[in-house]
Amino acid sequence: MKALECIGLKKSFGVVAAVDDLSFSVEEREAVGIIGPNGAGKTTVFNLITGLYRPSGGQVRFFGEDITAIDPARPVTLGIARTFQNLRLFKSLTVLDNVMVPILVREGYGPAGAILLSRRHVDAERNARQRAMELLGLFRLAGKAHLPAGSLPYGEQRRLELSRALAAAPRLLLIDEPGAGMNPREIQGLLSDIREIKENFGLTILIIEHQMGLVMRLSDRLVVMDFGRKIAEGTPGEIKKDPDVIRAYLGASAC
Amino acid sequence: MTFFKSARRLLLVSAVVYLLLKALFLSGFATEYIQQIILYAFIVIMGALGLNVIYGYTGQFSLGQAAFYGIGAYTSAYLTHVFAIESVLPFLPVLLVSGLFSALIGYLIGFPILRLRDDFLAIATLGFGIFVRSFLDNSDRLIDALGGARGFVGIPRIANLELVFAVMVFLVLVTRNLIFSRYGLFWQCIKDDELASSSFGINIGRMKSMAFTYGCFLAGVAGGLYAHLYTFLHPSNFDFLKSIDFLIIVIVGGMGSITGTIFAGLVWVGFIEGLRIVLPSGLLEYRWVFIPILLIALMFWRPYGLMAQRESKLLGIGKSP
Numbered sequence: 001m002k003a004l005e006c007i008g009l010k011k012s013f014g015v016v017a018a019v020d021d022l023s024f025s026v027e028e029r030e031a032v033g034i035i036g037p038n039g040a041g042k043t044t045v046f047n048l049i050t051g052l053y054r055p056s057g058g059q060v061r062f063f064g065e066d067i068t069a070i071d072p073a074r075p076v077t078l079g080i081a082r083t084f085q086n087l088r089l090f091k092s093l094t095v096l097d098n099v100m101v102p103i104l105v106r107e108g109y110g111p112a113g114a115i116l117l118s119r120r121h122v123d124a125e126r127n128a129r130q131r132a133m134e135l136l137g138l139f140r141l142a143g144k145a146h147l148p149a150g151s152l153p154y155g156e157q158r159r160l161e162l163s164r165a166l167a168a169a170p171r172l173l174l175i176d177e178p179g180a181g182m183n184p185r186e187i188q189g190l191l192s193d194i195r196e197i198k199e200n201f202g203l204t205i206l207i208i209e210h211q212m213g214l215v216m217r218l219s220d221r222l223v224v225m226d227f228g229r230k231i232a233e234g235t236p237g238e239i240k241k242d243p244d245v246i247r248a249y250l251g252a253s254a255c
Numbered sequence: 256m257t258f259f260k261s262a263r264r265l266l267l268v269s270a271v272v273y274l275l276l277k278a279l280f281l282s283g284f285a286t287e288y289i290q291q292i293i294l295y296a297f298i299v300i301m302g303a304l305g306l307n308v309i310y311g312y313t314g315q316f317s318l319g320q321a322a323f324y325g326i327g328a329y330t331s332a333y334l335t336h337v338f339a340i341e342s343v344l345p346f347l348p349v350l351l352v353s354g355l356f357s358a359l360i361g362y363l364i365g366f367p368i369l370r371l372r373d374d375f376l377a378i379a380t381l382g383f384g385i386f387v388r389s390f391l392d393n394s395d396r397l398i399d400a401l402g403g404a405r406g407f408v409g410i411p412r413i414a415n416l417e418l419v420f421a422v423m424v425f426l427v428l429v430t431r432n433l434i435f436s437r438y439g440l441f442w443q444c445i446k447d448d449e450l451a452s453s454s455f456g457i458n459i460g461r462m463k464s465m466a467f468t469y470g471c472f473l474a475g476v477a478g479g480l481y482a483h484l485y486t487f488l489h490p491s492n493f494d495f496l497k498s499i500d501f502l503i504i505v506i507v508g509g510m511g512s513i514t515g516t517i518f519a520g521l522v523w524v525g526f527i528e529g530l531r532i533v534l535p536s537g538l539l540e541y542r543w544v545f546i547p548i549l550l551i552a553l554m555f556w557r558p559y560g561l562m563a564q565r566e567s568k569l570l571g572i573g574k575s576p
Contacts, residue, residue, distance in 0.1 A: 050454065076456040088451035090444045092511075092564065101444055104437035105456040111465070114436030115429050117257040121436060168455060 001063065003028045003172050003204040004049070009058035011044055011228075018044040020228040022058070026172070031198060031205040033219035035212070035239075037248060041228040042208045043085055046174050049206075050075045050082055062172065076102065081170035083161040085177045085208070091150030095141055095160055098149050099132035102168035135163045139193065155186045159193065166197060172204045173197075179211040187214050194218060216240070224248070262428050264571025269424045276416060291484065292528045294414060297423045298480045300520035303504040304430055304513065305473030310502070311510035312439060313466040314446030316373055319380030320501040322387035323471040325493030326360055327353040327478030329391065329401060332410045332488055336400050341411045343418050350422070350479045357475025362468040369463045384495055391490035407488040414484040422480065426473060431513055431572050433469065442466050443511065507553060509560030514567040519560070 004026040011019040019041045026032045034042045047053040049060055051070035060068045062078060075081075081102070090098050104124070113121040136142045139159040144152060149160060158178060165173055178194070179187045191214055198205055209215035215222065216236040224232040224239060226248040232239055239245055259266070276293065279285045285293070306320045331353035340346055368379040395403030402408060433439055441462045444452040453459050482488055504523050508515030530542045557563070566572040 052450070052454075072450075073453045073456050073458060076454060082454060084451065088448050088454075090447040090451065092447055093440070093443055097440055097443075101440060101457070102455045104440060107437060109437075111433065111436075111438060114438055115258075115432045117261055117432060119257075122257060125436075164455070 001028045002026070002061070003030070003063060004206065005059075005061040006045070006049070007059040007061070009045070009048055009060065010056045011041075011048055011053055012056050017228050019048065019055075022225070022228070022230055024223045024230060024233060026204055026206055028063075028171075028204055029198075029202060030221065031207065031219050033215040033222045033236075034206065034208045034225060035210070035215055035222055036225035036231075040225040042225055043176055044228075045225075046082060046176055046206075046208065049174065050080065076105070076168050076170070079169070079171035080174065081165040081168040081172075082174035083158075083165050083176055083178065085180065087157050087161060089149040089157055089160060089164070091148065093149055094146050095136065095149050095152065096129065096132055096145040098160060098164050099135055099167045100128045102164060103128040103131055106169075132167060135167055138197070139163045155182055158182065158190070162193065162197070166201065170203065172206065175205065175207040175209075177208055177210060179209055179214045187211055190214070191217060258428075258432070261432075262571070264569075265424065265428060265431075268570055269420070273416075273420055276420070280416060290416070292524060294416065294419045294484055295481070295528075296521050296524035297419050298414075298477045298484065299500070299504065299524055300517055301423055301426055301477035301480075302474045303501045303508070303516050303520050304426065305470035305477070306501045307470075307505045307508075307510065307513070307516045308430065308434070308442070308466050308473070309470035311505050311512070311516075312434060312446065313442040313463060315369065315463060315467060316377045317380040317467070317470075318377050318495065318498050318502070319384040319387075320470070320474055321493045321495070321497035322380075322384040323357045323361055323474035324478040324481070324497065324501075325387055325391060325488075325490070327357040327475030328482040328488055328493065329394070329407065329478075330356045330475070331479030332407050332482040333398070333400060335411055335413070335483065336409075341413065343413060343415070346413045346418075346483065350476055353479035354472045354476035357478065358468045358472035361471025362464060365464045365467045369460070369467060381495065381498075384498055388490050388494050391493065394490075402488070404490065406490075407482075408486075410482050410486040410488065412483060412486050414480045419480055419484070422476065426476065427513060427517070427572070430473070434513065435573075438462070438465065446511075503550065505560075507550070507560055509562035509564060511564045512560065512562040512566060513572050514565070514570055515560050515562030517570075518562065522561075 002025045007023050009019055009022040022045065034045060036042055044053065048055050051072040054069045059066060062080065107124040109118060109121040109124055133142060133145065136145055139162060141156060141160060141163065152160060178190055182190065197203060207215060207218060219236060221234065222236055222239045223230055224245050231244045231248060232242045280290055302320060302324050306317065309315050309317050331349050334349045334352060335346065340349060364383055368376060371379050392404045394401035441457045444457055445459055445462055449459055504516060504519045507523065508519030531539060
């Protein structure tokens with residue numbers, strides 16, 4: 001079954017077409033990578049899928065349901081979670097609280113229950129804390145649960161973003177440049193982390209990445225973008241040999 | 256049950272403080288004037304706590320807190336006037352209604368203005384404050400008992416130590432429970448990053464409105480007590496400068512700290528009124544030279560306020576078990 005389909009997706013800012021007639025799909029439990037030079041429109045695609053931008057044309061479907069121009073607060077309730085390219089943690093909250101947020105959003109207790117400390121509220125909080133600690137353990141952050149998220153080193157903040165996204169119990173995980181600003185050793189760790197969560201949680205993954213090594217080894221298929229358009233699509237092996245891709249990345253003379 | 260169990264520590268400390276104050280009041284050591292100032296400090300703490308929920312926790316910069324304080328004060332004074340209430344027990348529902356009425360106004364005014372952010376929200380709430388002030392100035396044309404620019408006179412003195420202190424402790428508890436529930440968590444998320452909050456399913460509009468409405472409720476209750484402590488209301492008691500008072504307490508205490516608001520409220524009122532006693536009358540007006548200098552010094556020394564985001568373990572205000 002197709003987890004995600006983008007059909008003829010368009011987004012223009014004034015005269016610039018950031019995304020132009022883009023079509024691709026992601027099968028359930030597949031990992032698809034979007035690559036392309038800076039400014040190719042990759043992050044715009046994520047923002048279109050999650051409703052932060054309203055498409056100028058085209059359609060987005062999630063497990064068959066039309067979610068074009070969805071309210072930005074809704075994708076997570078359908079099972080779409082994302083990480084952000086330039087880290088958007090709740091910096092003044094603790095590491096633990098960051099991961100508890102998506103869990104508690106799904107809880108049903110109301111303000112009265114919160115004020116009176118109803119059993120439902122207390123249980124919900126306890127379960128959420130437990131679940132969050134498990135996730136933090138998975139990402140080797142359990143020891144830092146009570147530090148402010150903003151005080152973590154960069155690499156750990158990246159891992160925290162991933163654990164927060166997983167706390168939303170997504171079916172589809174959108175990962176925006178997880179390797180940005182990381183050294184090769186950290187990237188190696190990240191690669192095995194993402195592989196592991198993909199297996200354990202049965203996730204479908206759409207990932208934007210610049211680090212070729214990372215994205216090639218992680219993805220089942222790649223979509224290559226340049227100037228908002230799809231210029232190639234295929235397995236990592238096929239993409240490596242594609243002349244259009246080589247031209248976009250390395251310049252025409254490299255052919 | 257859990258409500259009281261989790262509050263044991265705070266209730267214990269409160270009981271001790273109450274006994275000390277009661278002894279102080281009965282001993283005759285504290286003059287009527289000083290007793291009044293102490294009660295006034297507790298009232299101001301409630302109003303500032305409301306602003307801390309709105310601004311300190313949720314990040315909504317409001318300069319209109321005094322307007323909601325005034326709405327609560329006038330509502331309660333009018334109700335005790337109409338129903339000829341003079342004792343504490345029948346006054347409790349009046350207090351609740353005053354808080355709820357302030358909250359209702361806050362809720363309604365929130366629809367148009369809470370879409371605004373930062374400075375824009377500040378201007379809108381400032382404007383609302385001016386509107387309320389002018390309304391109160393001319394209120395006698397609508398309802399003569401409100402007194403307009405002459406002031407509302409003849410309010411019964413109902414707010415005693417027991418009432419003010421009990422209401423404050425209760426509201427601190429309620430606020431603590433809200434802040435350390437998922438609602439408080441979502442409020443702080445919104446303050447940190449609205450876009451990420453909404454991406455993780457937090458309903459920004461509803462959560463902002465809830466914080467604002469609750470903050471206005473606290474201001475309304477505080478106003479109701481104020482009216483029945485001083486027995487006289489004048490529109491100038493609820494103008495822009497009063498809003499700044501609340502703002503200073505929140506910032507000095509620490510944005511996002513209940514303990515900080517309590518301490519800063521005591522320090523602020525104690526300081527302003529204390530200087531009135533200590534300074535010779537010729538120097539009294541120099542208060543407004545010393546105080547800003549001290550505030551500037553404080554901002555260098557503790558830019559995040561006295562408590563920053565911490566809570567006091569002693570008071571048992573931290574996260575409930």
